Amino acid sequence: DDRSIIRTTTGTLLKVFINSKAAEMEADHPKATLLIALVHSLATLTDGFAEELVVDALWGTGAAPPMLLEPAPFVELCKSTDLPNTLIGLRLVAAVLRRLGDSPAVVGTAPKDDLFMTTKGGIDDDEKKLRARAVEQFSKDMAPVLVSILQRFPQTEAAILAISDVIACAEVGAFTKPNATKLITAFEAQCKTTDMGLDQNLQLVGAWRSLAFSAHQHSSLGEEALQSFLKSTLSRIVEAKTPIKAAAQWSQMACLTSLVSLPDKWKVMAGALGKLPADAAELQWAVVLCCFNSVVWALSSAAASPDASLSDLPDRINTIISTALPLALSSTADSPPSTLKAHANILVACCDLMCLPMAPITDNHVGQAILSVKALLQFMAAGVHGLQETAKETLRVALSSAATEQSWYNHSSIKAASAASEALQGKVVASICRTFLLNRASPDMAPPLIALWPSTSFKSSSDNIKQLFHALRERSGSDGLAIEKNAMLSAIGDSDDLSPETMSSVYALGAKLASLHFTVTDKHYTACKGMVEFCIQHSTHDERILHGGVSYCGKLHRGDALTILRSLTWEDPSPLQAAFITQLQKTAKVAETSAPKVAAKRPRAEQEVDADLAGAMASSSPNTQARSDGWRGRKLEATTANVPDESGTMIATEEWE
Numbered sequence: 184d185d186r187s188i189i190r191t192t193t194g195t196l197l198k199v200f201i202n203s204k205a206a207e208m209e210a211d212h213p214k215a216t217l218l219i220a221l222v223h224s225l226a227t228l229t230d231g232f233a234e235e236l237v238v239d240a241l242w243g244t245g246a247a248p249p250m251l252l253e254p255a256p257f258v259e260l261c262k263s264t265d266l267p268n269t270l271i272g273l274r275l276v277a278a279v280l281r282r283l284g285d286s287p288a289v290v291g292t293a294p295k296d297d298l299f300m301t302t303k304g305g306i307d308d309d310e311k312k313l314r315a316r317a318v319e320q321f322s323k324d325m326a327p328v329l330v331s332i333l334q335r336f337p338q339t340e341a342a343i344l345a346i347s348d349v350i351a352c353a354e355v356g357a358f359t360k361p362n363a364t365k366l367i368t369a370f371e372a373q374c375k376t377t378d379m380g381l382d383q384n385l386q387l388v389g390a391w392r393s394l395a396f397s398a399h400q401h402s403s404l405g406e407e408a409l410q411s412f413l414k415s416t417l418s419r420i421v422e423a424k425t426p427i428k429a430a431a432q433w434s435q436m437a438c439l440t441s442l443v444s445l446p447d448k449w450k451v452m453a454g455a456l457g458k459l460p461a462d463a464a465e466l467q468w469a470v471v472l473c474c475f476n477s478v479v480w481a482l483s484s485a486a487a488s489p490d491a492s493l494s495d496l497p498d499r500i501n502t503i504i505s506t507a508l509p510l511a512l513s514s515t516a517d518s519p520p521s522t523l524k525a526h527a528n529i530l531v532a533c534c535d536l537m538c539l540p541m542a543p544i545t546d547n548h549v550g551q552a553i554l555s556v557k558a559l560l561q562f563m564a565a566g567v568h569g570l571q572e573t574a575k576e577t578l579r580v581a582l583s584s585a586a587t588e589q590s591w592y593n594h595s596s597i598k599a600a601s602a603a604s605e606a607l608q609g610k611v612v613a614s615i616c617r618t619f620l621l622n623r624a625s626p627d628m629a630p631p632l633i634a635l636w637p638s639t640s641f642k643s644s645s646d647n648i649k650q651l652f653h654a655l656r657e658r659s660g661s662d663g664l665a666i667e668k669n670a671m672l673s674a675i676g677d678s679d680d681l682s683p684e685t686m687s688s689v690y691a692l693g694a695k696l697a698s699l700h701f702t703v704t705d706k707h708y709t710a711c712k713g714m715v716e717f718c719i720q721h722s723t724h725d726e727r728i729l730h731g732g733v734s735y736c737g738k739l740h741r742g743d744a745l746t747i748l749r750s751l752t753w754e755d756p757s758p759l760q761a762a763f764i765t766q767l768q769k770t771a772k773v774a775e776t777s778a779p780k781v782a783a784k785r786p787r788a789e790q791e792v793d794a795d796l797a798g799a800m801a802s803s804s805p806n807t808q809a810r811s812d813g814w815r816g817r818k819l820e821a822t823t824a825n826v827p828d829e830s831g832t833m834i835a836t837e838e839w840e
Contacts, residue, residue, distance in 0.1 A: 191239075191240065191243045193240050194239075194240035194241045194242070194243045195243070197221075197237070197240055197241055198241060198248070201214050201217045201218065201221075201250070202214070204217055205217060212250075212253055212255060212256045214249075214250035215250050215251075215253055215255075215256035215257070216256060218237065218241070218250060218251075219256060219257075219260060219271070219275070221237060222234055222237050222271055222275065223271065225237065233271075233274075234271060234274035234275045234277075234278045235274065235278045237278075238251065238275065238278035238279055238282060239278070239282070242282050246310055246313075247282070247283065247310070247313065247314060247317070251279050251282075252279075252313075252317045254276075254317075254320055254321045254324045254325070255324075257272055257275050257276050257279070257321075258272075258276075258324045258325060258328055259272075260272030260275070261273055261276065261325070261328045261332065262328060262331070264335070266336055266339070266341070266342065269332060269335075269336070269342070269345075270341055270342065270345050273332070273342075273345035273346060273348070273349055274345055274348070276321060276325060276349050277345065277348035277349045277351075277352055279321065280318060280321055280322075280349065280352035280353055281352050283314045283317055283318050283321075283352075284314075284318065284352055285306065285314075286352075318353070318354050318357075319354055319357045321353065322353040322354040322355070322357035322358065323357050323358070323359075325349060325353065326353075326357075326358040326359065326362035326363070326366060327362050327365075329346050329349065329350070329366055330362065330365045330366050330369055332346060333346065333366075333369040333370065333373055334369065337373065338373065338376055338377045339377075340377060340379050340383060343370075343373050343374070343377060343379075343387075344383060344386050344387075346370070346390075347370075347386060347387045347389065347390035348386070348389075348390075350366075350370070350389075350390040350393055350394060351389030351390045351392070351393050352393075353393070354399075355393055355394060355397055355399045355401055355405075356397075356398075356399030356400060356401070358401060360400075360401070363401040363404060364401075364404060367394055367401070367404050367405055367408045368408065370390070370394070370408070371408040371409075371411060371412050374387060374412055374435070375412055375415050375416075378431035379431070379434065380434060380465065381434040381437055381465050381468060381469045381472075383434075384434045384435050384437060384438040385437065385438055385441070387438050388438055388441050388442060391405070391409055391438070391442055392442060393405075394408070394409070395408070395409045395442070396442075409439075409442065409443070412435075412439065413439050413443065413445075416432050416435045416436055416439060417436075417448070417451070419432045420432045420433065420436065420451065420455075421451065425458055426455045426458055426459055426460075426463075426466055426470055427460050427463060427466065430463065430465075430466045430469075433455070433466060433469040433470055433473070434465070434466075434469050436469070436473050437469045437472045437473055437476075440472070440473045440476035440477065440480075441476055444477075444480035444481075444483075444484065445477065445480075446477070446480070446481065446484075448477075449474075449477055449499065452470065452473050452474045452477060453474070453499075453502055455470045455473075456470055456471070456474055456502065456503070456506050456507070457506060459510065461513060464518075464521065464522040464525035464526060465521065465525050467507075467510050467525060467526075467529060468525040468526075468528050468529055471503065471507045471510070471529050471532055472528075472532065474499070474502075474503045474507075475503065475532045475535075475536065477499070478496065478499055478500060478503070478536065478539075481493065481496055481499075482496075482539075493541065496541055497541050497542065497543050500536050500539065500541070500542045500543065501542075501543050503532075503533070503536060504533050504536055504537060504542070504544065504548055505548070507529050507532070507533050508529075508530070508533050508548060508551045508552060508555065509551070510526065510529055511526045511527075511529045511530040511533065511552075511555040511559075512526075512551060512554060512555045512558060513526065514526045514558055514559060514562055515562070516561075516562055516565070518562060520566060523559060523562055523563055523566075524607060526555070526559065527559055527563075527607055527610070527611050530552065530555050530556065530559065530611060530614065530615075531610055531611060531614040533548075533552065534552060534614035534615050534617065534618055535614060537549075537552070537618050537623055537624070538617055538618055538621050538623050542623070544618075544623060544624070546625065546628060549618065549624045549625070549628045550628065550631075552615055552618070553615065553628070553631050553632050553635075556611055556612065556615050556632065556635060557631075557635055557638070559608075559611055560608065560611075560612075560635060560638040560639065560640075561638065563604065563607075563608055563640070564638065564640055566604065567601065567604050567608075567640040567641075568640075570597055570600055570601045570604060571601065573597050574597045574598055574601060577597050604640075604641075605640075605641040605643060605644075608639065608640060608641055608643075608644050609641065609643040609644050609647070611644075612639060612644040612647045612648065613644075613647050615632060616632070616647045616648065616650070616651045619632070619651055619654075619655065620651065620654055626655050626658070626659065626666075627669075629651065629655055629666065630666060630669035630670040630672070630673050631670075631673040632648065632651070633648060633651065633652055633666065633670040633673075634670045634671070634673035634674040634692055635648065636648045636649070636652075636670075636691075636692055636695050636696075637674075637687075637688050637691035637692050637695060638688070649695075649699075652666065652696075652699070653699075656707070662707040662708075662709045662710040662713070663707055663710050664709070664710040664713045664714065664717075667696050667710060667714055668713075668714070668717055670692065670696065671689070671692065671693065671696070671714075671718075671728060671731050671732070672721075672728075674688055674689050674692045674731065675689055675725060675727050675728055675731070679725075681727070685727075686727065686730055689727055689728070689730050689731040690730050690731060690733070690734070692731055693730070693731030693732055693733065693734045693735065694734040696714075696734075696735075697711070697714075697734035697735045697737070697738050698734075700735070700738045701738075702738055702739075702740070705738070708740075711735055711738045711739065712739060712740075712743055714732060714735045715732060715735045715736060715739060715747060716747065717732075718731070718732030718735070718763075719732075719747070719751070719763075722759075722760070726757060726759045726760065727759070729759040729760060729762070729763045730759055730762075732763065733762055733763050733766050736763065736766035736767050736769075736770055737766060737769070737770055739767075739770050741770065741771055741772060744767050744770035744771040745771040745773065747767060748764070748767045748768065748771050748773065751764065
């Protein structure tokens, strides 16, 4: 399962099962043998997470289980000539080393409802010493095995990534010099000659950092290998002349620029930034990431040395933002998830740069960023909706009598994919909101972003926009009416689009904004009343705004609703006007004796209701509403009779036409 609390609870049952079975076995390491067999059975159901899941479940929140501290059975599994068995062994070792280092399990994005269980009181000294000895022993035993695996499975992406995970968690100082030399040389050669994607290359960062920059006696060997790798990659990029001919090398460069500063290679990066093809999203993100890392290294250098010059940094930032933002806008409805992810990462990088004090951002930059957010949210929504529907179906199957282990895994994997989508969408929305919260963007540019509130598919993203609205309203020192007006106008747009999607979005935005007003305690009530009046006024130009303003009607004080109701001059109300009037009547607690003439979606038999009877009912009980089912076929003649206002004074019967 993708929730740690479920895995921890399951681990208790798993320990009982292994202990009971181990008593019947005669193997040298019965518990570890059973554990490996269990992982083998789960490996067919999970996508590379079986080892991490099992180790995390067994470990729980207590001390390290003894069965996981015996390197021998895991080392023997890694020596297998069968690649799948070798990968299982490497992933088990990496998972154990990661937990020995007190790092959390790496099993994807956890859902928001996960309840993380932590160790109470920390780790005592004896446990720390036990773990340190275990890490050292694992590292010593695995060093020669890692070299043999690289020789046995050359240029195999899965093997390189699994080995890099082990190196990142191991104690490199425990390697003997011959083993360290062989491993570093072989690892460098495989990284150079194996073409991998951007995400895969970024997984190598931890291993290279452990080899070259950790405090151990072999770090000089690691630095030499890293420089050799960098020199080889740069030479191939320069020879290629265009980024598309060196796509694999730019993915490697993204990894390398995360490790070392290359201040003299900015021209190479900037040149590639201007030659990016439109249909290579991963390559676009790789080059943008290299440029982004160069800015981060420059800021880091300035922080370490106050004398460092940052005079060219604004120009660098402007070059990146001006070139990369249009790339983030190039997604389409047919773009695959990998393209949307790459463009989302590009947008986040640009927004992070825009937040820097020296960034020369313009309103055009902010506008492009908001348009990119709008497009990405729209395109991601379809995928999110598909995941949610699939999750419902997989859960139904998993709960049925025909459920299998695969059924539960299908449901869990879909939930994990949905959680990853939530994290990506949240990152996109948070990044653009941050530019406003840090005063790097003008508040006047915020309404179009607030208008995207209904487009968010997850509560975390919705909360970010809600927080932005509150912050801007408080910062303005007003009731926020201008922000709400402009947000509503942005949602409507300039065209006369009456599609269900547009109308639904307008209504949803009005409902969300109106939900921030409270009838009794709202200190911004004037904005609520102002929005109703503004919707009525603007409806003479565009009636669609009434669909968004109808939710505000329910937040009015009764007397204000009645006053606004009596001031209306619509003689032959349209369907949108009729719905607006109906909500005002409900709020004012006025009996609906007759109603406007509008086209009904379905034919309905009209029923005549005596107007005098309706007036008598309203007079006897202000809370009673006499509805006419045939109101869709007559001219509006709303009668108010003896309805008290806010002060309790009775208002005489008046005719409103």
